[in-house]
Amino acid sequence: MKSISLKKLFLLHSWVGIVTGILLFVVCFTGALAVLSRPELKIWANPELHQLNSVPSEKVTELINRYHQQVPQEFGENIHVYLPTGHNTHLLTILFESHDGDENYDEEAAYAYQFDPRNFELVNEYYGAAGYFYEQRKTDAPSFIGHFHADLHLGRPIGLILTGFLGLTLLVSTITGLFIHRQLIKELFTFRRKKDLDVVVNDAHKIMGIWGSLFHGVIGFTGAFLGLATIILLPAAAFVSFGGDQDKLVAKFTAMPEPIITHDYQATDINTILSDAQARYPKAKIVDLTIMAHNDVNAEVYLRLIGGDAVASQLLQYHGDGEFSKSMSNFGDIPGPAIKVLELLFPLHFGNFAGVFVKLIWALLGLTTALLPLSGMMMWLAKRTRGSNPTLTELGYQRWNRIIIGSCGGLVLATAILFPAQVLLNHFVPTQMHNSMFGPLFFYSWLSWCLLAILPFNYHRYLQVTMVLTALACIAVLPLNLVLSSSHAFTANNLLVTVVDISFLIIGMLIMFFAKRIDVKRLELKSQTNVREVTV
Secondary structure (H helix, E strand, O other): OHHHHHHHHHHHHHHHHHHHHHHHHHHHHHHHHHOOHHHHHHHHHOHHHOOOOOOOHHHHHHHHHHHHOOOOHHHHOEEEEEOOOOOOOOOEEEEEEEOOOOOOOOOOEEEEEEEOOOOOOEEEEEEEEHHHHHHOOOOOHHHHHHHHHHHOOOOOOHHHHHHHHHHHHHHHHHHHHHHHOOOHHHHHOOOOOOOOHHHHHHHHHHHHHHHOHHHHHHHHHHHHHHHHHHHHHHHHHHHHHOOOOHHHHHHHOOOOOOOOOOOOEOOOOHHHHHHHHHHHOOOEEEEEEEEEOOOEOOOEEEEEEEEOOOOOOEEEEEEOOOOEEEEEEOOEOOOOHHHHHHHHHHHHHHOOOOOHHHHHHHHHHHHHHHHHHHHHHHHHHHHOOOOOOOOOOHHHHHHHHHHHHHHHHHHHHHHHHHHHHHHHHHHHOOHHHOHHHHHHHHHHHHHHHHHHHHOOOOHHHHHHHHHHHHHHHHHOHHHHHHHHOOOOOOOOOOHHHHHHHHHHHHHHHHHHHHHHOOOHHHHHHHHHHHHHHHHO
């Protein structure tokens, strides 16, 4: 009975990996990069942020008050300010929003003003639908990768449902993998690196899976929740608790309720509020603030902070006169352990709760999560070419390997191309045109490399060329920055920019080193020998 149960678990583990393997690699690889996309890589990608430490609170207050006088009265009831920290936008953005629209828009409308944080010059002015403004905000290579990880650029609900279910498949694969490997202690320390490639892949798969099982399980669970929460779980909770009324459920968990506007004037002391928040939490960063009923006696100001001693982001509430009210979670001031758990899901998924060192660990572990389905597929294919009655011919094995290299290796190559492209776009292309560049560059590069898998050339050579081109794309970042940018590894007064530039060079050189170690002729000869043996 026990052996039958283990066999069923093994079949479940195998088929879950085979069916979703390539998609799991796509989501996990981009997720590993998304860990560092904000703010680290976003700061690197935007020269406006290279020399910026913080925006003076006096200047923020001045700009809010100046442009508040220029917009219609109803647009001053909700003001959103996004500070250029690398978490949201690279520009200081002040958005005046009317939830009821105006004479031109029936739904939410907005006036938005964006300023260069280096000199506070107005660089962009917008009036129109609020949703369109958020959709059209400037993107960059790190943000593009982060959004791709979230929903594969398929949008809602399809993209979020797909990534949510992929999180569930990762969780299932992790749990079943622990059960089917009965010699856990032995396999924890077994890695025969001098054996054939099949043995090395097998050992690596088990080591990455067992040592990283807790991490893989956490990523699978949190990813499933973040993907499915708003699409499936939110309507389900509304149906159970609020008779299907999602608006009531959202209102229950809204941390920023609308105040009653009295139209009695009282200046909103934004400068004091910003200064007090920074004094209370000196290690945290103020990411954005929301001002409700500006310059009204009932005005309320909410600040969102990230970092510091808090694991999750926190929300500070102030009264308009500058008096501190309370600190709470993004879900509001709701007690109970369930809210505490919900707060931890996002930090646990992206590792942004204890500084850059933990994020680097998360990124490296995320790469092992991406390699698990890849190595699992390689093991499954290799197993079907062995034995007296193989179910997969050597030629079929080569064809499947080209498909894996084209899809997975093509994704890595397309991602690497985005970073030197970012340097070129910053120098040659106007900022407002960047959004239209990243999608075609990424998807056409990926598609072209996938189509090459159709050609019947040796897959070892295909892998080597993929690695060489990826290495060249990474290596090109630093020279391009040296030639085209005034802010690079050797001139920027920003340690982060220096580290990122040099890291791309090191990563590219490492990939090139391993690419050169692939002995294509020997492996090709071995493959031809195997084909003759199978034929005989």
